Amino acid sequence: MAxxxxxxxxxxxxxxxxxxxxxxxxxxxxxKDKKTGETVPAHYITEVKCELNGKLxxxxxxxxxxxxxxxxxxxxxxxxxxxxxxxxxxxxxxxGSSAETTLG
Amino acid sequence: MKLTRRMFIQGAAxxxxxxxxxxxxxxxxxxxxxxxxxxxxxxxLFGSADVTESGSVVLNAPDIAENGRVVPISVSSSxxxxxxxxxxVVENPSPLAASFDLGPGASAAVSxxxxxxxxxxxxxxxxxxGKLYSAQKEVKVTIGGCGG
Numbered sequence: 001m002a003x004x005x006x007x008x009x010x011x012x013x014x015x016x017x018x019x020x021x022x023x024x025x026x027x028x029x030x031x032k033d034k035k036t037g038e039t040v041p042a043h044y045i046t047e048v049k050c051e052l053n054g055k056l057x058x059x060x061x062x063x064x065x066x067x068x069x070x071x072x073x074x075x076x077x078x079x080x081x082x083x084x085x086x087x088x089x090x091x092x093x094x095x096g097s098s099a100e101t102t103l104g
Numbered sequence: 105m106k107l108t109r110r111m112f113i114q115g116a117a118x119x120x121x122x123x124x125x126x127x128x129x130x131x132x133x134x135x136x137x138x139x140x141x142x143x144x145x146x147x148x149l150f151g152s153a154d155v156t157e158s159g160s161v162v163l164n165a166p167d168i169a170e171n172g173r174v175v176p177i178s179v180s181s182s183x184x185x186x187x188x189x190x191x192x193v194v195e196n197p198s199p200l201a202a203s204f205d206l207g208p209g210a211s212a213a214v215s216x217x218x219x220x221x222x223x224x225x226x227x228x229x230x231x232x233x234g235k236l237y238s239a240q241k242e243v244k245v246t247i248g249g250c251g252g
Binding site: 015028030046047050052055056057058059060061062063064065066067068070071072073074075076077078079 | 174204206211
């Protein structure tokens, strides 16, 4: 399942600019299926964790108001080439995924 | 007999509480996401709705969003000791869109894309050194991003 997160990281000096794209429907729970007329149950990412060499850098808590296939960009300080950056998410149904990349 | 039974129940309750505890510590702030107004969101997240509008908080959002399903938002701050950055869309059914907890290794800059039901003020709240600062901007939405 690692392929559903894309990470792009650019290291300049000791800061890494990280851009991530996750594949997720991010259903709000208010949308109706046009064919059946039934409400589509909520299904969205609740928590995204970013770790640098296993140390937590940032936790993003999300509600259903984050767009489908979320884009998330942030900056990490004190990074160097060879550092491992890991991004993982969990959703409200207990699903999850993670991916990592090596800076350089 | 009675005593043991009571002890057993108490013991079981304690075990359940213990199992629930670690989850609660890392918990996703459900109350804040369920809150119906921006003040309630801030109360739930920070225990206070006492915010100061500040030029040190920079909120980048479009003036007009043609598609409310995908509204690019970025927040940055020049303040020191930023612990949290939260994005609140005042007119959304659940105003809190996202809340970022920053560790010492993170710079105070995040961007993402959010959904907006209709034209609304977007508030970026930054918690730095225990105090709350904010910036806000009205984003006009042509097509809503909720329901449909």
